[in-house]
Amino acid sequence: MNNDVVLSIKNLTFAYDKNKPIFQDFNLELKKGELVCIVGESGKGKSTLFELICNNLKPSKGEIKAQKLSCIYQDPYSSFHPSFSIINQIKDVIHDKEYFYKNINIFIKELNLSNELLEKKPHKLSGGQLQRCSILRSLLMNPKLLLVDEATSALDNVIALEVMKLLLKYLDKCAILLITHDMSLAKWCANKIIDLNRLYNGK
C-alpha cells in the first residue's frame, strides 16, 4: 500500500445471505487529507461496511487494508464506561505516551474541553462534551484513518455538523471516512461521496 493510501478496499463482496449480497466487487481508496462520505438509506449496508473495515466482519471475497484506524461513534455514552473517569479511559487506550503528553493540552484547547472535565465520569458531561472527549481520545491515538459513524443520528444534525467542523482541522494528519444518512452534511464536507442507494447490490 502506497504510504499516502490509508484505506484500500478491493473487489469487496459481502453477503449475510448468499442470495442477497450487500456489496459486490466494491472498491474504495482513501488517501491522507481526503474526506469521503458513505451515504445510504436505512438497510443499504453502512454499518456493515463499518464493521468490515474494523475487521469485525470478514469479506466473502476481496480485501480490505487499513492503516492505523480509530473510530468515533455517534452515541458517545456507549463508547465510554460509566464507572471510570474519562481521562483514565483515554489513557488506557494510548500506547504512544510521548505523542499523548505532547498533544493532549493542544487538543483539549482546540476541542474546547478542560482537564477538570476529563477528570469526571461520563454521565456528568453533556452529549456534546462527551462527543468531543471521544474525538480527543481518537486524535490522541494518532490515527491514519478516522472512521466516523453518524449513521443513526437522525436526531441531532447540529451536533453532527459541529463534530465535522472540528474534525476537518485534522485532515492534514489523516483521512476521514464518514458514514451518514445525511446527504446535505456529506455535500458540505466531502471530497467524494459514495451513495450506497445507487450501488447495484442484487436487490
Ligand SMILES: Nc1ncnc2c1ncn2[C@@H]1O[C@H](COP(=O)(O)OP(=O)(O)OP(=O)(O)O)[C@@H](O)[C@H]1O
Ligand atoms: N447480522 C445480520 N444478519 C443478517 N442480515 C443482516 C445482519 N445485519 C444487517 N443485516 C441486513 O443487511 C442489510 C444492511 O444492514 P446495515 O445495518 O449494514 O444497514 P445500514 O445502512 O447501516 O442501516 P441503518 O441506517 O438502518 O443503520 C439490511 O438489509 C439488514 O437487514
